[in-house]
Amino acid sequence: MRVGIDVGGTTVKVGYIENKKFIYDYEIDTKGGSLFDKVFENIKNFSKEKNIKIDFIGIGVPGHVENNYITRLPNIGLSDFDISLCAKKYFNDDIEIKSSNDANVAALGEAIYAKIKDRVFMITLGTGVGGGFVKNYKIVEGAHYSVGEIGHIVIDNKHKYKCTCGLKGCLETVSSATGIKRLAYEYQNQFDKTLIDFTNLSAKEVCDKAKLKDELALKVINEACDNLGRAMAMISLAVDPNVFFIGGGVAKCGEFLIELIKYYYRKYAHFAVKDTVIMQAALGNKAGMFGASYLWDENYREEA
């Protein structure tokens, strides 16, 4: 059975997948202690208990990883960490371990699930903005493992908020969940009344109130989608995908959001790429586990 692991900031999702179906999946709380030790020990015990034969373990991590070597994982506080070495403590050598960036594995998961062999560009709108590019069911990583790191495209010329990466005006400072909340606070005083509940502020709250035509909410969501659409139009002239998938927590706003993104994409897109397909990702928060479980060798992946 394939095991797919999606490492997040506070929890880790683990899925056991066979013939493209989740047989088991659960979350592990990893606060405190060594994250990967906890996860591997859990999988070892769980698979023994359920009598599961593991063929492969794939891992998506929210940061920079090169051949199972984590160079930088800011949200977890890990760096210079060898995943393979840690796994050796728990598993035999015949279980292969592979890892990649979390947005990359989500992209792979969506491409395999949707059976799109062509050029698939996945964008994840969550705490940050991530991205991954998959072609022929293979992740394209690039010269510096940076293909799809589009959250740090310098796109916003208006506010130029400082980004966690050190630059100013990055896409994720305006189009992520965090960015949407920030814009809502920034414009709050420009409107006498709003339906937005600031005591429970979230990207979803802003989006829900935009659907009800709240003016503040509409201004914020339009600005987030305008910047994202323009960035996507640029991406099309660099990698020219067949399909853009929009995923991550913010994508839960659904068709309302997707239609706005399409509108702004087409506003800025060169004529040759105006018709690129833009659609909501299908797997939701299971994309990472699913994709990670398919990081294994190419022949195996062909079954997709």
Add this chain to the structure above:
Amino acid sequence: MRVGIDVGGTTVKVGYIENKKFIYDYEIDTKGGSLFDKVFENIKNFSKEKNIKIDFIGIGVPGHVENNYITRLPNIGLSDFDISLCAKKYFNDDIEIKSSNDANVAALGEAIYAKIKDRVFMITLGTGVGGGFVKNYKIVEGAHYSVGEIGHIVIDNKHKYKCTCGLKGCLETVSSATGIKRLAYEYQNQFDKTLIDFTNLSAKEVCDKAKLKDELALKVINEACDNLGRAMAMISLAVDPNVFFIGGGVAKCGEFLIELIKYYYRKYAHFAVKDTVIMQAALGNKAGMFGASYLWDENYREEA
């Protein structure tokens, strides 16, 4: 022998290449009459006269071409034109004909000449701004043959000049030779004196006077390179090349220009891609012919 053809606005360059060396090369004036008929007839006569056995003819065209079918060639005034069909009138079927966008073939030429098998992104700064992406000595064309069409990235938020493509603020409205001249005119009145000779205005003239520290020229060149550097930083987060080559007429300004582009690239680049190599393309105006002659099958290309 390989024949490489570089189709331009007013002239067409033809090169005869063997073992990576130009044996012959010349230009054909193609004003009036059917461009491809003129070119093919010329090659037929020339090769007969010099007793050349042609193996392959490759063609770079300034526009959109899909499998030898030209959909749109605005500067030539051609559209819906089948190159293969035209070639049949002059050559036997055993001579294969292949074509691609002019910036794509230039990228291929530079990659093969420099022997860089990795990810090569070529940027051509001429009347417009073009680009091409080559990996493993193969042109990457994309879902809509638009990989590398970076001249139409909407990057300029300041002037928002109207572009020939219909959009506003495209990269080529500020960073091409035309864009540099436009900026020089726009800022002319802000400076009491300048070394720029406006009666012979060209991008090279502006660049030459910037080297002499002329303030107007420096303002213009900095703005052109700032926009280009920012666009390149975005491209790095989409395709993540190992190398950027800068070519086209404007690149003749040499190291002075390349250093400025590097400066602005690094200003906007995400930390993981800050060290991407940026260098002046080596082949000058021969890149198109050279690259086109290598459009042939992959095994042949492996010799590179």
